Amino acid sequence: MEGMEGKYNIKAASKMLGIQPGTLRAWERRYQMIAPIRNESGHRLYTEEHIKILKWLVKKINQGFTISQAVSLLENNELFSDGPNVIEGNQITSMSVELLSSLINFKELKAQEIINSLFSLFTIEKVIFDIFVPLLEKIGELRESHKINGANEHFAFSIIRSRIGTIFYNSPQNPYLPKAVAVCSPGEAHEIGLLIFSLVLRRKGFDVVYLGSGITEDDLNETLNKIHPDFLFISCTMKENLPNVLPLITSIKLNNKNLKIGIGGYAVKTMKQSDKEQLSAFIVGQTRGDWEKWLSTRAG
Known part of the structure; x- marks a missing residue:
């Protein structure tokens, strides 16, 4: 029957799927979601149907599922539909x-x-x-x-x-990657957004010192002088605290010329366009995609 004939060896299948042959073998051993045909030499051969299944699994993984979750969906007969x-x-x-x-x-x-x-x-x-x-x-x-x-x-x-x-605290850190300090601007009480951003950094392996809210400018400067980070990230969610952010950045930059500073938070998102232009080099953005783009141009 069409689609049931073994046509692709593991090297070809892996190239089509964009995964390593070892990964494909591991999936087959652990989850047994397909059973490749074996040729006379015992080598795997994949059919069009196998490739279709594997492409669907890879798509689910790219959408955020783990391989076990994707296989579970497959086993529930939800393949190839919406x-x-x-x-x-x-x-x-x-x-x-x-x-x-x-x-x-x-x-x-x-x-x-x-x-x-x-x-x-x-x-x-x-x-x-x-x-x-x-x-x-x-x-x-x-x-x-x-x-x-x-x-x-x-x-x-x-x-x-x-x-x-x-x-966040259970995620590993890499001492060979940049060190970052994450802090809320003075007067701030909301810190979940900053914590989520810090988690993204930590899961990328960054050595993140999370300070959160309640840190004065003097205490922040003392901390920066002590640990000499590569990055400082400041969160500002309350509009009334926004006028203090630019002077804070200016003051910190005077004593830390090589420090890369990023700012974010709801107040930054809603500021006037003229203010955004003034702070454009420091604005990290609101989405994970924005964060990744900002980091990619500065973490090299």
């Missing part, structure tokens, strides 16, 4: 709604249970950027519209911050 994307989206939506309800109603055990399930189903990056970030924004909107109060918001943020912090 089903996995629809099911994934529905699952994320329903679990996010349930998590939001648990958080704003002070149901800690239920919230932790949902969070544990999310991390068992999806990658760390997917949970944080596709679930936690929109959830935090939604909670902020509810607070601003007075549908929840400060206690609801504080409780929810504390739970999510704790989980992100645990991942």
Whole structure:
């Protein structure tokens, strides 16, 4: 039958898929999702159907799934349709709604249970950027519209911050990569965005010293003089603190000429275009793609 004839050896298949032959062998041994045909010499031969399956798995991995999660979707007969994307989206939506309800109603055990399930189903990056970030924004909107109060918001943020912090401090660091200091601008109280950014840096291997909020300019300068980092990242979420950011950067640069400084946060996002132009060299951006682009031009 068409598609069932062995046509591609492992070298050709690996090249088509963009993965190493060793990775392909490991997938087959562990997950047994395909059974390549063997030629007379015992070498693997892959059919068109095998390649179709493997390309789908690679696509799922590129979308943020682990290989085990992708194989699980495959085993649930969701191959080659829009089903996995629809099911994934529905699952994320329903679990996010349930998590939001648990958080704003002070149901800690239920919230932790949902969070544990999310991390068992999806990658760390997917949970944080596709679930936690929109959830935090939604909670902020509810607070601003007075549908929840400060206690609801504080409780929810504390739970999510704790989980992100645990991942951050358990992520390995590479002492041979640049050292970075992450701090909130003076007067700031919100630091989850900075913590998420710091986690991205830490998972890239950066040696990150996370200071968070409540750090005075004098204490920051003393820390910089002590550890001599390559980067300083400043978060500013409150608009009233924004006028202090540029003088802070100017002051720090006077004594740390080689220090690379990046700024971000909600206040930076919403500043006037003229102010953005003045600070354009320092603005890291709002999305992970923005962050990657900014770092790629300065971390070399």
